[in-house]
Amino acid sequence: MKLWITRPLPDSVVRAAQERCDVEVRTETLPLTADELRRALTDFDMVLPTLGDAFSAEVFADVAAPRCKLLANFGVGYNHIDAAAAQAKGMAVTNTPGAVTDATADIGMMLILMSARRAAEGERLVRAGAWPGWHPTQMLGLHVTGKRVGIVGMGRIGQAIAHRCHFGFGMDVSYFNRSKKDLGFQAERVKELSDLAASVDVLVVAVPGGTDTRHLIDAHVLEAMQGHAHLVNIARGDVVDEAALIAALETGSIGGAGLDVYEHEPAVPEALRALDNVTLLPHLGTAALEVREAMGLMAVENIVAFLDEKPLPNAV
Numbered sequence: 655m656k657l658w659i660t661r662p663l664p665d666s667v668v669r670a671a672q673e674r675c676d677v678e679v680r681t682e683t684l685p686l687t688a689d690e691l692r693r694a695l696t697d698f699d700m701v702l703p704t705l706g707d708a709f710s711a712e713v714f715a716d717v718a719a720p721r722c723k724l725l726a727n728f729g730v731g732y733n734h735i736d737a738a739a740a741q742a743k744g745m746a747v748t749n750t751p752g753a754v755t756d757a758t759a760d761i762g763m764m765l766i767l768m769s770a771r772r773a774a775e776g777e778r779l780v781r782a783g784a785w786p787g788w789h790p791t792q793m794l795g796l797h798v799t800g801k802r803v804g805i806v807g808m809g810r811i812g813q814a815i816a817h818r819c820h821f822g823f824g825m826d827v828s829y830f831n832r833s834k835k836d837l838g839f840q841a842e843r844v845k846e847l848s849d850l851a852a853s854v855d856v857l858v859v860a861v862p863g864g865t866d867t868r869h870l871i872d873a874h875v876l877e878a879m880q881g882h883a884h885l886v887n888i889a890r891g892d893v894v895d896e897a898a899l900i901a902a903l904e905t906g907s908i909g910g911a912g913l914d915v916y917e918h919e920p921a922v923p924e925a926l927r928a929l930d931n932v933t934l935l936p937h938l939g940t941a942a943l944e945v946r947e948a949m950g951l952m953a954v955e956n957i958v959a960f961l962d963e964k965p966l967p968n969a970v
Contacts, residue, residue, distance in 0.1 A: 667950030682946030804854030807861030863890030
């Protein structure tokens with residue numbers, strides 16, 4: 655059966671797929687175009703897409719009888735795929751949970767520290783040749799050890815971040831989640847997001863993307879945050895109202911922000927790029943070879959299960 659891999663993937667992943675499929679690998683690194691999205695559904699039995707490959711309801715509606723029967727998504731987030739529309743067309747959708755947890759949590763911790771301790775700002779200062787040398791009041795930031803972290807979304811990644819914060823930095827943990835979680839250490843569930851925002855020193859966003867969470871972090875939540883507090887987003891860009899965040903950073907109503915994702919990425923507003931109190935990363939959440947290999951091999955496991963007519967390990 656014919657498989658289309660929509661972006662270049664590690665060689666080990668491609669080889670694993672080739673053992674079972676007739677594989678075509680697209681060499682372009684940008685998301686599928688409108689024509690390519692429709693070709694994916696008509697010319698292939700299975701597709702291994704990833705972030706930005708926008709399989710919307712409109713795309714599915716344009717293909718009356720799709721040949722494709724499986725979208726084995728590379729990544730845990732699949733808000734770029736209308737899963738209900740896919741399933742209505744007889745198409746299964748899978749993702750790659752678990753493989754991304756630790757790597758994404760590590761980036762979350764890195765952004766907490768970089769934002770709180772003004773690391774990106776300091777690095778720019780040194781690179782510009784403008785550092786005058788050490789003195790006692792230079793670039794004072796937020797000391798995170800012993801502070802309170804708030805986790806928005808206590809799934810696998812949220813729990814991994816909470817664990818690192820609590821055991822690595824002695825931080826108290828509060829969280830906002832639909833259900834209470836048994837974390838193995840003391841953590842407070844806060845029922846109102848604005849109450850959580852008002853009570854923490856660092857607010858970390860770790861919810862799935864999608865219509866239910868779009869602009870979950872809005873002006874109201876940002877206004878509730880304490881003046882010294884930092885926002886970190888390692889979820890999806892549109893979970894945060896970017897315009898409201900820029901306003902909060904420009905006025906200094908929050909201490910800073912650390913972002914790995916953006917509302918309209920790869921476009922990052924000039925107003926955001928101009929600010930010193932925000933750390934900006936180019937969506938590095940899972941950018942380690944062994945992690946990307948694990949993600950790809952998990953996607954291939956879903957493909958193999960589909961070919962063998964077995965239950966899909968990671969159906970969504």
